[in-house]
Amino acid sequence: MGEHETSAATHYRALFALGHRSAVLCSPAVSLVLRSTRLVAVVVVALVLFGGLFAWRLFGEPPPEAGPAGTFLPGDQGRVGYVVTREGTTLSPELEGTGDLIAAGLIFPVSAEASGAFEVLDNCNRTGWVAVEDVDAGVVPTAKGEDMAGSVFVIDPGHGAPDLGAVGPGGLTEAKANIDVSSRVIELLSDSRDIDWVSGSVTRGTTYHAAAVAISTRSADGPNGGDYELGLTFRAELGNAVDATALVSIHHNTQPTHNTEGPGTSAFVSVDNEESPRLGGLLVDEVRRSLSGFEADWVGGNSSLVARVDENGEDYYSILAGSDIPAAIIEGAYISNPSEEELIATDPFRQAYAEGVYRALVRFVLTDDYPIPQPEPELFDPDAPPRSMDDCVTPR
Numbered sequence: 001m002g003e004h005e006t007s008a009a010t011h012y013r014a015l016f017a018l019g020h021r022s023a024v025l026c027s028p029a030v031s032l033v034l035r036s037t038r039l040v041a042v043v044v045v046a047l048v049l050f051g052g053l054f055a056w057r058l059f060g061e062p063p064p065e066a067g068p069a070g071t072f073l074p075g076d077q078g079r080v081g082y083v084v085t086r087e088g089t090t091l092s093p094e095l096e097g098t099g100d101l102i103a104a105g106l107i108f109p110v111s112a113e114a115s116g117a118f119e120v121l122d123n124c125n126r127t128g129w130v131a132v133e134d135v136d137a138g139v140v141p142t143a144k145g146e147d148m149a150g151s152v153f154v155i156d157p158g159h160g161a162p163d164l165g166a167v168g169p170g171g172l173t174e175a176k177a178n179i180d181v182s183s184r185v186i187e188l189l190s191d192s193r194d195i196d197w198v199s200g201s202v203t204r205g206t207t208y209h210a211a212a213v214a215i216s217t218r219s220a221d222g223p224n225g226g227d228y229e230l231g232l233t234f235r236a237e238l239g240n241a242v243d244a245t246a247l248v249s250i251h252h253n254t255q256p257t258h259n260t261e262g263p264g265t266s267a268f269v270s271v272d273n274e275e276s277p278r279l280g281g282l283l284v285d286e287v288r289r290s291l292s293g294f295e296a297d298w299v300g301g302n303s304s305l306v307a308r309v310d311e312n313g314e315d316y317y318s319i320l321a322g323s324d325i326p327a328a329i330i331e332g333a334y335i336s337n338p339s340e341e342e343l344i345a346t347d348p349f350r351q352a353y354a355e356g357v358y359r360a361l362v363r364f365v366l367t368d369d370y371p372i373p374q375p376e377p378e379l380f381d382p383d384a385p386p387r388s389m390d391d392c393v394t395p396r
C-alpha cells in the first residue's frame, strides 16, 4: 500500500494552498460587494438575467437538479444536457410517433433537440424522444471551469434490480448499498464544504464550492427508490452528454483472494483515457483512508488499480469503453465478506465511503496528484458473458 502513496504531507500542503485559493473564488459575493458599487449593479443585473443559475453560483446553494423546461438560457450560460421525467411523460421511439407513459424521476441524457422534443437514451440503451414540455430540463455549463464551482459530476450507483450486483451472505445487495453511498456523494457535492485533511471529515463550510452540477444515473427519488435497471452504455452516455469532469461508478466487491490488514479498496480504470487512472488512484487512496477507520476482518485482491481489456486490447467494461470523459469504477469494500457486509449496512460506513469519494473528486479537480501508477492492461475473458439487456424495461 505504502509504495503507491505520495507523501501525505506534500499533497496536504498543496491542498491547503489550493483550498485557500478556492475559498477566495468561493465567496465572490462578499469581496465584490465591498469593492465597488458598480459591481453590485452588475451582479444585480446578472441575477435578474440569469436567475437561479447565478444565484446558486454566488451563494453556494445546491445546483438546480433540474429546472422547468425552457427556463435555461442557450449560449454561454448553459445548455440542456439531460432531462428528468415527470408524471405524464411519454417516451416515443420515433420523433413523430406516439409514446408509452413512463415513470417520473427517470434521468436521461439528451443527444439532440428537434420539433419541441428531446432525443434521449433510455435506461435500456434505447434511443427515444420526449416532449420538451413533459420533462424537467437539466442545464449544464457550456464551458466547464477548473475549480469545483465549474465542475460537473456524474455519480453512478452500480447495478439496479433485477441486477442486484454482488449479494452479501446476510442478503444485502450491492444495488441497494451503492445507491445510498451515491446519494451521499451527491449531497456532499451539492453544497460548499470544508475538509479536515488529517481526519478526512467533510463538513459544511466555505473552502470548497458546490459543484456546478452533481447528478446520479439513478436516484433514490426515482421509481422503486431508484432500484431499476440501467445499461452500461446509458451510464457512459449520461457522463458524455453533460461533458462530466468525472464519472464515478460506485460498487462493492466480491471474490477476494486473501486476508488483508486494511480495506481491500480497488478501482477499475480505462486504458484509453489519460485521466481515468489518476481518478481511479485518487478514489482508492481516499476511500481506503476513509474505510481504514473501521474494524473488520478485511479481505482484498491482488491489485488496487486494474485496467481490464478484451481480446482487442480495448476496455472490457462498456461504462469505461463508452466514456469520452474521465471515468472509474470504485469497489469500496467486500460485500461478500460477512464482517465487511455488516459494516456496509451501517450509515457511518456509507458516509465514510461517500466522504472518501468526495475528497478524491476535490483532489482530482484541484491538484495534479497521481497516487497510484497507471496499471498495465490485463486481459479479462470471463466464462459468463456480460449481462444481456434484452429483458430490460423502462419503469412505468
Ligand SMILES: [Zn+2]
Pocket (backbone or CB within 6 Å): 158, 159, 165, 166, 174, 251, 252
Ligand atoms: Zn458491482
